Amino acid sequence: MSEPQTGTAPPPATDLPSPRQIAAALAERVVGQETAVREMSVALAKYLAGLPSGNILMIGASGTGKTTLMRAVEAYLASHPRLEARSTLVRMHANVLGEEAARGRPGEAVIGRLLDRAREQLGPETPVEELLDRACRGLVFIDEVDKIRSQIGDRPNVAGIRAQEALLTLIENESIPFELPDWAGDEAGGETVRVDSSQLLFVCAGAFEGLYDSVYDRVTIGRDRGALKTVTAFDDGEVREELDFQLRDWLAAEDLFDYGMSPQFLSRFEAVVLLEPLTVEELMHIFMDAPDSAYRTSRAYFETRGVRLALSPAAVRSIARAAKEQPRLGARALREVFRRVVRDYEFEPESTVQDGALVIDEAEVEKALGGGD
Numbered sequence: 001m002s003e004p005q006t007g008t009a010p011p012p013a014t015d016l017p018s019p020r021q022i023a024a025a026l027a028e029r030v031v032g033q034e035t036a037v038r039e040m041s042v043a044l045a046k047y048l049a050g051l052p053s054g055n056i057l058m059i060g061a062s063g064t065g066k067t068t069l070m071r072a073v074e075a076y077l078a079s080h081p082r083l084e085a086r087s088t089l090v091r092m093h094a095n096v097l098g099e100e101a102a103r104g105r106p107g108e109a110v111i112g113r114l115l116d117r118a119r120e121q122l123g124p125e126t127p128v129e130e131l132l133d134r135a136c137r138g139l140v141f142i143d144e145v146d147k148i149r150s151q152i153g154d155r156p157n158v159a160g161i162r163a164q165e166a167l168l169t170l171i172e173n174e175s176i177p178f179e180l181p182d183w184a185g186d187e188a189g190g191e192t193v194r195v196d197s198s199q200l201l202f203v204c205a206g207a208f209e210g211l212y213d214s215v216y217d218r219v220t221i222g223r224d225r226g227a228l229k230t231v232t233a234f235d236d237g238e239v240r241e242e243l244d245f246q247l248r249d250w251l252a253a254e255d256l257f258d259y260g261m262s263p264q265f266l267s268r269f270e271a272v273v274l275l276e277p278l279t280v281e282e283l284m285h286i287f288m289d290a291p292d293s294a295y296r297t298s299r300a301y302f303e304t305r306g307v308r309l310a311l312s313p314a315a316v317r318s319i320a321r322a323a324k325e326q327p328r329l330g331a332r333a334l335r336e337v338f339r340r341v342v343r344d345y346e347f348e349p350e351s352t353v354q355d356g357a358l359v360i361d362e363a364e365v366e367k368a369l370g371g372g373d
């Protein structure tokens with residue numbers, strides 16, 4: 001084990017944030033998804049203490065907050081200067097890794113990016129050894145990791161296979177060959193050094209489109225037919241038999257192998273975390289408060305026209321309900337639904353204004369959404 005160098009030693013244990021504190025900070029940006037936020041917070045608390053921390057794989061339908069959670073961690077670390085020694089983080093698409101792997105430099109791209117990031121943080125005058133030391137203790141967030149599945153339909157996905165292998169060489173590897181970049185100086189630039197990446201924390205995320213259906217099929221009509229039992233539901237005084245299928249109850253490692261993630265790759269993750277479908281209340285919250293929400297953008301636009309946009313709570317609930325009906329889009333459906341509600345008003349902001357305000361109520365929402373297209 002190599003001793004941490006003084007320049008990058010973690011802050012004293014008592015100064016470190018607790019998982020609860022981290023979770024509270026992340027929850028300012030991530031609505032719901034408590035399980036994922038908790039797992040991430042514990043992993044981060046260990047990581048910040050300089051302890052080994054298992055890698056995390058997040059799985060969740062599109063638009064449920066995977067990238068949002070990654071960004072929240074990024075923002076959290078960036079806004080706490082005392083955590084700086086452990087805040088060297090890169091976020092990249094898994095596809096990029098595949099491309100780099102195809103050029104025959106598996107792993108190097110990730111280390112290279114971490115090194116660049118460390119240089120940004122510590123300044124270009126910092127000796128390359130110190131930068132490397134920092135880079136090797138960084139965080140690597142790989143988004144869209146389902147895009148590097150090993151097969152698509154019946155065809156092998158060569159770029160995906162290569163990218164998974166590239167990641168394998170990076171995770172838990174104490175000796176990765178790495179060619180120092182030219183800026184490392186006349187003597188060091190171009191030299192190949194050995195890098196220990198075993199302290200990196202990896203967080204991967206993907207929507208794994210189709211996984212839900214394939215697991216559902218497995219337990220209803222496929223090899224484990226009959227495993228999913230019906231439950232008796234009472235609905236408005238009526239008794240019905242229903243299948244209560246939750247992916248988290250049934251997802252097994254084999255399902256991810258079948259999906260195209262290799263056993264070796266999966267074995268490098270300590271936790272597989274499933275994100276939940278968003279509830280109507282959570283969608284309402286995201287709609288009103290997410291910094292990039294369509295509502296906020298639209299409200300800002302109306303302000304430039306001297307109009308104050310307001311939605312009644314019932315109108316917001318209607319919009320969230322309509323969005324919920326398109327589960328494959330997650331919170332992204334809010335944008336599409338709201339577009340239909342607001343587009344005519346945006347064209348003529350002044351048309352229905354009373355006392356400088358445009359108030360949209362449930363009736364207007366229903367009218368806009370009921371009208372088709």
Ligand SMILES: Nc1ncnc2c1ncn2[C@@H]1O[C@H](COP(=O)(O)OP(=O)(O)OP(=O)(O)O)[C@@H](O)[C@H]1O
Nearest residue numbers: 030031062063064065066067068207286290331332
């Ligand atoms: N749990 C959440 N909390 C806050 N905002 C969310 C949440 N889920 C989704 N959003 C909003 O929806 C948008 C899409 O979410 P995000 O990018 O996190 O989805 P994703 O899970 O990464 O989906 P994909 O698999 O398609 O990449 C974000 O811009 C964000 O505003």
Ligand SMILES: [Mg+2]
Nearest residue numbers: 066067068143
């Ligand atoms: Mg995403």
